Amino acid sequence: MRPATAVITAIVALFPYYRTLSAQQSPSHLFQDQTPLTLRLEGDLKGLFHDRGEKRTAHPARLRYASAADTGKIDVKLRTRGIFRLKQCAFPPIRIDLPAHKVDDTPFAGQDKLKLATHCLSARLYERNLLREYALYRAFNALTDSSFRVRLAHVTYIDSARTDTTIRYGFLIESDAGLAHRLGAEVYESNNVHDLLTDPAYMTLVAMFEYFIGNSDWSVWARHNIAILRRTQPPQLLAVPYDFDFSGAVNAPYATPPPQVPIHTVRERYYRGYCQPDTILHSVLARFRAAKDSIYAAVRAVPDLPEGDLKGLLNYFDEFYDAIENRGLVQREFVRGCRSAPQ
Structure with a gap:
């Protein structure tokens, strides 16, 4: 271990990074x-949900909204999206394409394309899964502003082709372009970005968060559930995580660990971060300790999250916090258990 003074110096130097990185841009309202x-989304949802091929098309729909005293309607285009959930869910995730220059006086001002996370299947268990995943986005927001913002919604789906109505929770996810603008960055399109080419402090924070929620279903190199952004001042790449439904914290019925990870269930945690100096590791652990109350408050604030689900999430988080106070476990999981740089 490095001397304690070095660790403290690094914590002081790096701590502001997690909250001030995005101060340049104000977030969308x-x-x-x-x-x-x-x-309320109304359109030919049967046609939309049958459109799951590689060349998916846009489907016209009417979006009605209510936010406080603001109500209105917008003609939009819908597309199905996703990978696993696109194949497995009766209600797959949706992308909402908003009309340019027609949303200025609406809650969607400044938006272009929005992801809508849906409930997947009709059983209420899957809506609970969605609320738990929403809670994880909010938990990461509590750790860092360099994260995808989300907005919960009561969504009524009206299928005009079948005169069928479904009402469930969903949540909107900030677009890659919107996040990049807020961070004063740009979406980085180049392939084959390795973890070690990204900002080491932020990358370690991401890897630790994925461990915190029990998620192994991500890859920077494969751009799997990771968005790559590039900042010029200071020059750095950021690998921002999303899609947490395969995490142990959500514990969806369909979730299994990736075959290359040596665990048996998603409830088992496995650290996939690369080895970093002790100064970076301990600054990240310090950030988790400092944000604990904010993380727990964000989870408790999720509307209609059943008491049993809330207790289960917080108990799962408690296991992490107990572990990082155990020096032996920290050594085993994050020092000896970290990934070595390729030779």
Whole structure:
């Protein structure tokens, strides 16, 4: 271990990074307010949900919204999206394409394309999964502003082709372009980005968060559930995580660990971060300790999260916090257990 003074110096130097990285840009109003939206999507949803090929098309729909005293309607285009959930869910995730220059006086001002996370299947268990995943996005927001913002919504889906109506929770996710703008960055399109080419402090924070929620379903190199952003001042690449439904914290019925990870269930945690100096590791652990109350408060604030689900999430988080106070476990999991740089 490095001397304690070196660790403290690094913590002081790096601590502001997690909260001030995005101070340059003000966030969209849509994601500043955490009051759930009321949305109604009406269109040929049967046709939309059957459109799951590689060349998916846009489907016209009408979006009605209510946010506080603001109500209105917008003609939009819908596309199915996703990978696993696109194949397995009766209600797959949706991308909402908003019309340019027609949303200025709506809650969607400044938005272009929005992801809508849906409930997957009709059983209420899957809506609970969605609320738990939403809670994880909010937990990461509590750790760092360099994270995808989300907005919960009561969504009524009206299928005009079948005169069928479904009402469930969903949540909107900030677009890659919107996140990049807020961070004063740009979406980085180049392939084959290795973890070690990204900002080491932020990358370690991401790897630790994925461990915290029990998620092994991500890869920087493969751009799997990771968005790559590039900042010029200071020059750095950021690998920002999303899609947490395969995590142990959500514990969805369909979730299994990736075959290359030596665990048996998603409830088992496995650290996939690369080895970093003790100064970076301990600054990240310090950030988790400092943000604990904010993380727990964010989870407790999720509307209609059943008491049993809330207790289960917080107990799962407690296991992490107990572990990082155990020097032996920290050595085993994050020092001896970290990934070595390729030779």
